Amino acid sequence: MARLLLSPVLLAFSLAAASLISNAGVAEAAAWPWHSHWRWHGWRGRHDCISSIVSEEDYASLFLHKDDAACPARGFYNYSSFVSAAESFPEFGNTGRKKDTRRREVAAFLAQISHETTGGWATAPDGPYAWGLCFKEELKPASNYCDATNTEWKCDPGKSYHGRGPMQLSWNYNYGPAGKALGFNGLGNPEIVASDPVVAFKAALWFWMTPQPPKPSCHDVMLGRYVPTEADKAANRTAGFGLTTNIINGGLECNRPGNAQEEDRVGYYKHYGDILGVRDLGPNLDCASQQPYS
Ligand SMILES: *[C@@H]1O[C@H](CO)[C@@H](O)[C@H](O)[C@H]1NC(C)=O
Ligand SMILES: *[C@@H]1O[C@H](CO)[C@@H](O)[C@H](O)[C@H]1NC(C)=O
Numbered sequence: 001m002a003r004l005l006l007s008p009v010l011l012a013f014s015l016a017a018a019s020l021i022s023n024a025g026v027a028e029a030a031a032w033p034w035h036s037h038w039r040w041h042g043w044r045g046r047h048d049c050i051s052s053i054v055s056e057e058d059y060a061s062l063f064l065h066k067d068d069a070a071c072p073a074r075g076f077y078n079y080s081s082f083v084s085a086a087e088s089f090p091e092f093g094n095t096g097r098k099k100d101t102r103r104r105e106v107a108a109f110l111a112q113i114s115h116e117t118t119g120g121w122a123t124a125p126d127g128p129y130a131w132g133l134c135f136k137e138e139l140k141p142a143s144n145y146c147d148a149t150n151t152e153w154k155c156d157p158g159k160s161y162h163g164r165g166p167m168q169l170s171w172n173y174n175y176g177p178a179g180k181a182l183g184f185n186g187l188g189n190p191e192i193v194a195s196d197p198v199v200a201f202k203a204a205l206w207f208w209m210t211p212q213p214p215k216p217s218c219h220d221v222m223l224g225r226y227v228p229t230e231a232d233k234a235a236n237r238t239a240g241f242g243l244t245t246n247i248i249n250g251g252l253e254c255n256r257p258g259n260a261q262e263e264d265r266v267g268y269y270k271h272y273g274d275i276l277g278v279r280d281l282g283p284n285l286d287c288a289s290q291q292p293y294s
Contacts, residue, residue, distance in 0.1 A: 050086040053093050053106050053276065061275055062110060064130040071119050071134035076197050077166065085201030088182075089209055096223050103278045105222040108241050109208050111268035112218070112248055113166035118264065128264070129271040137194040138163035138170075145171045153177065156187050164193035165200035167207045167248070178206045207248075215293055218244040222282075235291035240284025241269050250292030257288040 054062070059079045067074045086092055093106040114132025122128055141162030146155035153176030155161065163170045169178060172187060179186020182202050193203045211217040216226045221243045228237055237243055245265050246254045253262040266285045273281050 050083055050093050050106070053099075053103055054082075054110070058275060062272060063114075063133045064126050065119065065124075066131075066133040068119075068134075071131075072139070073117065073134055073136035076136050077133040077200070078197060081197035082201050084198050085205055088202055089205045092205055092209060092219065095219075100279050101223060103276050104273070104280070104282060105219065107272040107276050107278050107281075108218070108222050108244055108269060109205075111241075111265060111272050112208075112244060113204055114268045114272075115261070115265040116163070116168040116248075117166055118268075120264075127271075129268050132268065133166065136165065136200065138168065147171055147173055153187060159187065159190055161190055164190065165203045167204035169193055169203045169207060174207065177210075178203045181206055181210070215247045216243075218247055221247070236289050237291070238284045240282050241266065242284045242287035242290060246287045246290050246292060250287060250290070251294060254287035254290045254292045259288070262286060262288070 056079045059082065063077070065071060066077055092109070093102050096102050096105070110132070114129070117133050117135045118128075118131050119134025120128040120131030124131055141160060143162075144155070144160040145162050146160075148155065150173045153172045155172045161170060161172045161175050169175060175186035175190045175193070177186070178193075179189075182199065184192055184199060192199050194200065208218045211220065214229070214231070220226050221239055222241075224239060226239045226243070228239075237246060242254075242262075245262055249261070253259045253265075256262070263286070269281065269285065272278075
């Protein structure tokens with residue numbers, strides 16, 4: 001009852017203060033040094049929906065060529081599927097007091113999925129970074145991506161767990177838990193990640209939002225909530241966009257100065273930062289001097 005006596009502003013402040021304490025906000029602020037030391041985690045009403053960060057027009061300018069005849073995913077990744085999937089992850093693009101923080105996270109996510117599905121090349125029409133979301137499925141998988149030693153998420157014989165969807169979800173140990181979290185049969189019906197665009201975007205967002213120890217989630221990294229362990233410090237795994245690359249594909253791309261895939265991700269991030277009006281892309285864009293996780 002006492003709360004009813006508070007003005008909305010005071011109520012908001014008290015909720016935020018309680019939330020800061022429970023989220024160990026001090027450590028978070030310290031890990032993201034160019035930010036203010038005060039961060040908002042509470043009160044949904046203060047926040048924006050995803051369409052205020054990426055409008056339908058923005059989406060069309062980000063993914064200029066996704067529906068071209070040359071793109072196997074033409075017609076698949078429509079804006080309403082993206083928005084609908086994002087609504088299932090209310091913290092995505094919706095955490096952090098500053099709008100720039102929220103824009104930066106969304107730019108980073110869209111850059112990573114664009115590299116994963118790119119149809120671009122150096123001299124492509126409109127440049128190499130106008131070709132995200134061109135593919136929905138790995139065309140010639142090298143294997144069925146079954147880790148048979150994983151007994152928790154047993155492969156279904158005859159199913160292939162190759163890259164599908166915006167993040168190119170791969171391996172039984174990702175399909176299984178993604179399906180469990182999102183309500184589809186990841187091991188028995190992995191194909192749905194390349195046939196239902198809402199499920200496809202949800203699977204990509206699941207990967208983005210979910211920590212897989214010892215890896216933090218990409219979401220936490222982009223929000224400055226990542227606190228490196230001693231092992232992370234020794235391996236140069238510092239916060240920034242480069243660490244999300246390390247989380248996604250570090251074994252093949254990090255600690256390799258000049259790696260073209262890694263540089264393509266950074267190129268997409270800078271390009272999308274421009275389109276979405278991100279003022280500060282943050283430090284450590286690449287992972288060239290970071291050790292991968294394994
Ligand atoms: C987007 O894709 C979904 C799923 O295929 C479809 O139901 C919906 O009509 C599409 N929306 C638009 C605006 O094309
Ligand atoms: C960490 O980065 C520094 C500076 O870029 C580099 O000299 C060092 O070799 C890196 N350490 C590891 C373990 O990669």
